[in-house]
Amino acid sequence: MTSQDTCIIIHGLTWAGSDLPCTVVLHDGIVTSVSTDPVDVQQLVPDADVGALVIDARGKLALPxxxxxxxxxxxxxxxxxxxxxxxxxxxxxxxxxxxxxxxxxxxxxxxxxxxxxxxxxxxxxxxxxxxxxxxxxxxxxxxxxxxxxxxxxxxxxxxxxxxxxxxxxxxxxxxxxxxxxxxxxxxxxxxxxxxxxxxxxxxxxxxxxxxxxxxxxxxxxxxxxxxxxxxxxxxxxxxxxxxxxxxxxxxxxxxxxxxxxxxxxxxxxxxxxxxxxxxxxxxxxxxxxxxxxxxxxxxxxxxxxxxxxxxxxxxxxxxxxxxxxxxxxxxxxxxxxxxxxxxxxxxxxxxxxxxxxxxxxxxxxxxxxxxxGSARSGLVAGQVADFFLLAENARIEQRAVVQSMAGMNHPLNVHSAASLGLDTLRGKVTHVFSQRRMHDLSKSKPEVPAGSEDGGW
Amino acid sequence: MSLPDPQFNIQGKLHHFIDLDGLDRKLLIEILDTAEGFAGVNDRTVKKVPLLRGKTVANLFFENSTRTRTAFELAAKRLSADILNVDLVTSSTNKGESLLDTLHVLEALQCDMFIVRHGDSGAAHFIARHVSPNINIINGGDGQHSHPTQGMLDMFTIRRHKGDFGNLCVVIIGDIKHSRVARSDISALVKLGAGEVRVVGPRTLIPADVESLGVTVYPSLDTALAGADVIMGLRLQKERMLNATVPSSSEFYRTYGLSPERLALASPDALVMHPGPTNRGVEIAGSVADGRQSVILEQVNFGIAVRMAVMSIVMGNSESLRHGELSA
Structure with missing residues (x-):
């Protein structure tokens, strides 16, 4: 979790539903600009504010x-x-x-x-x-x-x-x-x-x-x-x-x-x-x-x-x-x-x-x-950022999922995806922007949860 | 897709005896043949063989039972095992101790085999998955699911009298829905190739999609009995009257009770069976239960030989596995 008192520049992300990679700039957790212009990326990134956090989100999907x-x-x-x-x-x-x-x-x-x-x-x-x-x-x-x-x-x-x-x-x-x-x-x-x-x-x-x-x-x-x-x-x-x-x-x-x-x-x-x-x-x-x-x-x-x-x-x-x-x-x-x-x-x-x-x-x-009674709008300048970045094709090893929660009573903690009739498991959330905070999950190491050595449930 | 059948050891041999569903025809025949050998022991003056000498068998009954517990006790004794009866109905589990904790305590007492009866369907599966691998589990009845030694002693009794299952028409009457005996009998009969298995009872006592088990549902007992070679009654629990599944025991007897008149609709040499205890005048007439065609007491007697067979087979498999490991 990172306190968001600085500028964050996320470039290369693909907003769900569009094809063009775009660059998003956040200040204090608020979206200040969204641009699909590739020229902007070139200009923004090297000229970024001193101390700005630059996130290379190429190949990642951004979803609300x-x-x-x-x-x-x-x-x-x-x-x-x-x-x-x-x-x-x-x-x-x-x-x-x-x-x-x-x-x-x-x-x-x-x-x-x-x-x-x-x-x-x-x-x-x-x-x-x-x-x-x-x-x-x-x-x-x-x-x-x-x-x-x-x-x-x-x-x-x-x-x-x-x-x-x-x-x-x-x-x-x-x-x-x-x-x-x-x-x-x-x-x-x-x-x-x-x-x-x-x-x-x-x-x-x-x-x-x-x-x-x-x-x-x-x-x-x-x-x-x-x-x-x-x-x-x-x-x-x-x-x-x-x-x-x-x-x-x-x-x-x-x-x-x-x-x-x-x-x-x-x-x-x-x-x-x-x-x-x-x-x-x-x-x-x-x-x-x-x-x-x-x-x-x-x-x-x-x-x-x-x-x-x-x-x-x-x-x-x-x-x-x-x-x-x-x-x-x-x-x-x-x-x-x-x-x-x-x-x-x-x-x-x-x-x-x-x-x-x-x-x-x-x-x-x-x-x-x-x-x-109403839906929030997506990625709009002037609004608090509320989206996450997804490495869509990241393969997930079944025994290596980060377990931040207490309960792990899910069949996939015991059974293989194939045995449950599921396709290969893919997709990992790398960053979440919410409530004016950024949560960087990309570096979190897989934890072996306590009690897992007995084969689960 | 689902959890593996816990009944078999790494050599694919029967390690626990829990559920006839997972067993093949060959294994069922093997159990029946082995039981034939033990039936002779029971007729001898010295009714003991040393197969389980030095082994400790614990009867773990989480639900009341006299008949099944006694039959297992006798079977264990005739195999020369030491037998421990643990009354769990009034014991630790009522003090809030978890089932698993109770089991681990009993494991620590170095028993070799647990005979388990429990009120929850699937309890024997659960226990088999969680006990240490050197203990054998025999299911003495789990909830409404399975009572496999009863199923096998019923098959033994039928085979003794009818020889072969191929052309038999078997009718099971009454509370199929809540009966673990019915499920085990159906499973065994279907595997052994019985000609036709009919179930009959009011819709409140017939479980959903029961045809998927390989039986035919008959609404009327009279129709179901036509041509029957084996008639199996089931105990109707008193609480069925309380939860509106059956209006009264007298109406049940009128509609589904095995009376002498109804018995006459079946084949003249049809066997009358019942797992006991019988409710005379509810599911069966006293004169039928005591009649010429009744084999109810034979079932009890054969139950010892069948349980000896099952216990010695699983223990033998464990022994050969242990020796295999030693020599390897």
């Missing part, structure tokens, strides 16, 4: 900082799994400069004190900017509404129930009416409180063979239908967080055709993995929103490509090692995401049949519109 719509930062209360410092550093290293933090901390983010604690720790951490999601109900118990307007004023632009069930339709109806009064978007996971409760895998042939308690598709669609009808009734801005089934994509399509104020996202890993990965009781694939069938995965991919699914989140869920050391149903659900987000995202254009710019839109403009 990404926004993650769902991540667990584990602080306060669950710091054995991760901290705001460790997880926001990991987010930044994956190109995410803004992260929506799930309220399922201990205590939940249901009071101004907790919001302030999160903001305070995030500011001290100097990693990705943290956007706390307010807990919809006190303690996420699904009964009493949190002080949503107060939380909104304290800096929670969205509220939600995390992965906890909200059993009472009455409470949900009230919550949505109340949130609509303050134009507060609700991030809701479609999951019935009873159906599939206790389940740990998609109901289907794999769970049947393994004898695992299942989570049927109807556990999602029944809850989604309730959310959509209450959205229709209340006019509340509803963002459905992490849909997992083909049927949900259809339901979202029809809700959008009815012009309901709804958006939705899908978890990054749900575009790659299916319930087949669970065979062999590999708890690294135990996800709260389960990995479903190939057919569902295909529908999710098509949903993203067609725009029915607005955005992609990481669903980052770091865990301590002990959380995984149990028989499959007894393990805690969730995959860490930031350790492998960039190499996976770079495979999405092929998987989704979209351009790279269209894919990154799902991590930038789309989530920003969902949170703020």
């Amino acid at each position: 900082g990404m926004t993650d719509l769902y991540a667990r930062l584990r602080e306060p209360g669950l710091t054995r799994k991760g901290t705001i410092a460790s997880e926001t550093a990991a987010a930044l290293a994956a190109g995410f400069t803004r992260v929506v933090c799930s309220p399922d901390t201990q205590p939940a983010i249901d009071s101004v004190a907790t919001v302030e604690l999160v903001h305070h720790r995030a500011a001290a951490a100097r990693g990705a900017r943290v956007i706390p999601m307010g807990a919809l109900t006190v303690g996420l118990d699904g009964e009493q509404l949190s002080e949503l307007a107060t939380l909104q004023q304290a800096g929670c632009p969205v509220a939600g129930q995390a992965d906890r069930p909200l059993e009472s339709t009455n409470v949900l109806f009230s919550a949505m009416e109340y949130a609509a009064s303050f134009d507060l978007p609700l991030f809701m996971t479609a999951r019935d409180a009873q159906l599939g409760a206790g389940g740990c895998a998609h109901t289907g042939a794999i769970a049947t063979r393994l004898g695992l308690p299942g989570i049927p598709v109807a556990a999602e669609t029944v809850a989604l239908a309730r959310l959509l009808e209450l959205c229709r009734e209340t006019g509340c801005r509803l963002h459905v967080s992490r849909i997992s089934s083909a049927r949900s994509v259809q339901m979202m399509e029809s809700a959008k055709q009815d012009a309901l104020p709804v958006t939705c996202d899908v978890g990054l890993h749900h575009l790659f993995f299916t319930d087949e990965h669970v065979a062999g009781y590999d708890s690294l694939f135990h996800s709260a929103v389960p990995f479903r069938s190939r057919r569902d995965r295909e529908a999710l991919r098509l949903g993203v490509a067609s725009g029915i699914i607005d955005a992609i989140c990481t669903d980052h869920a770091p865990h301590d090692r002990d959380a995984r050391l149990a028989p499959f149903p007894a393990t805690e659900a969730g995959l860490s995401a930031y350790d492998w987000a960039i190499p996976l995202i770079l495979q999405l254009p092929g998987v989704l049949q979209l351009t790279q710019a269209q894919v990154f839109e799902k991590f930038t403009a789309a989530p920003e519109r969902i949170i703020d």
Whole structure:
């Protein structure tokens, strides 16, 4: 991390979506000029201010900082799994400069004190900017509404129930009416409180063979239908967080055709993995929103490509090692995401049949519109720099990834890319410019994380 | 794509006995043939062979069981092993000790083999992946997943009576969804080439996509029983009535209970089997359970020989691996 009180000249970078290499000059973290004129490069670089930092970014792609719509930062209360410092550093290293933090901390983010604690720790951490999601109900118990307007004023632009069930339709109806009064978007996971409760895998042939308690598709669609009808009734801005089934994509399509104020996202890993990965009781694939069938995965991919699914989140869920050391149903659900987000995202254009710019839109403009109602502009003179440099073709050795975060519960920390049906892993973030700071990740040495010698999980 | 099957050692020999899914037909036959040899031992006046002399076998039961635990205990004793019964239902795991910590403590006691029963599906896989490599794991039942020694003793019983699996029509009745016995039986029957495996029960007790296991689903018991050579009942747990999967035990008996009248629909020499304990008047009529065609008690008896076979095979593989390493 470098304090940005000087001038930084970055030359040779290619801005996403354009072909021309350009030169960007930053003063105190603010973009002062952007030029694609090659003459400028010649003039600027040798004549640079004394003390100016010159970054040779030839061959590197510059991309706007990404926004993650769902991540667990584990602080306060669950710091054995991760901290705001460790997880926001990991987010930044994956190109995410803004992260929506799930309220399922201990205590939940249901009071101004907790919001302030999160903001305070995030500011001290100097990693990705943290956007706390307010807990919809006190303690996420699904009964009493949190002080949503107060939380909104304290800096929670969205509220939600995390992965906890909200059993009472009455409470949900009230919550949505109340949130609509303050134009507060609700991030809701479609999951019935009873159906599939206790389940740990998609109901289907794999769970049947393994004898695992299942989570049927109807556990999602029944809850989604309730959310959509209450959205229709209340006019509340509803963002459905992490849909997992083909049927949900259809339901979202029809809700959008009815012009309901709804958006939705899908978890990054749900575009790659299916319930087949669970065979062999590999708890690294135990996800709260389960990995479903190939057919569902295909529908999710098509949903993203067609725009029915607005955005992609990481669903980052770091865990301590002990959380995984149990028989499959007894393990805690969730995959860490930031350790492998960039190499996976770079495979999405092929998987989704979209351009790279269209894919990154799902991590930038789309989530920003969902949170703020508007998207930030790209690289514009006069604005605070918020972008990262990516060595797109840098090959990543699987055992040598920098692990700044506590949880490393990602399948790629154990399985080869080929064995998971993935292409060669490529792509490394070298510099991140955010919040008027520059983070130089190019020199960081691969760290061998503690406890890795036992072959992981 | 998924984790490797932990059941085999570096020589590709059976090291743990966890799940019939990963085993081939040849190995199943080998187990049955070995068990035939031990069945003779059980009929002798001195019912002991010295194959596991000096070895310590620990029964680790994280879930209540009398029948399975006793059968394993007897099997170990007839192989001359020392047997340790560790009651974990009321013990350390209830004090918050993790499963792995419990295992490591028992490892430190220098046991050679763990017989494990656990309420979570996949528990035996998990344990096999985390114990030290010189310990053999035998799955005594994991959650709703697998009960492989029960599966093999059922196959042993069928083979004793029917000789071959090729033309057999086997009907499994009742709670397939929550039954580890049903999964192991289906897996073994399909591998051994049974002519047809039918499952029958209300939809609430039939798991999703069960056809993918190689069975045919029948909605009506009467239809399913036509031409059946083997009829396997399953225990209906009391809690199924509480969570709305079955309205009452009497309705279950009326619709899916094996009554003498229904039994008459099957082949005249059809075998009646049940893993026990039976609920008389729920899944099976008392007169059928005690009747001429019932082999329920034979299953119990053969269970000892089959468990002796499994224990001696995995122990033998470990011994030859150890000797191989010494000579190498």
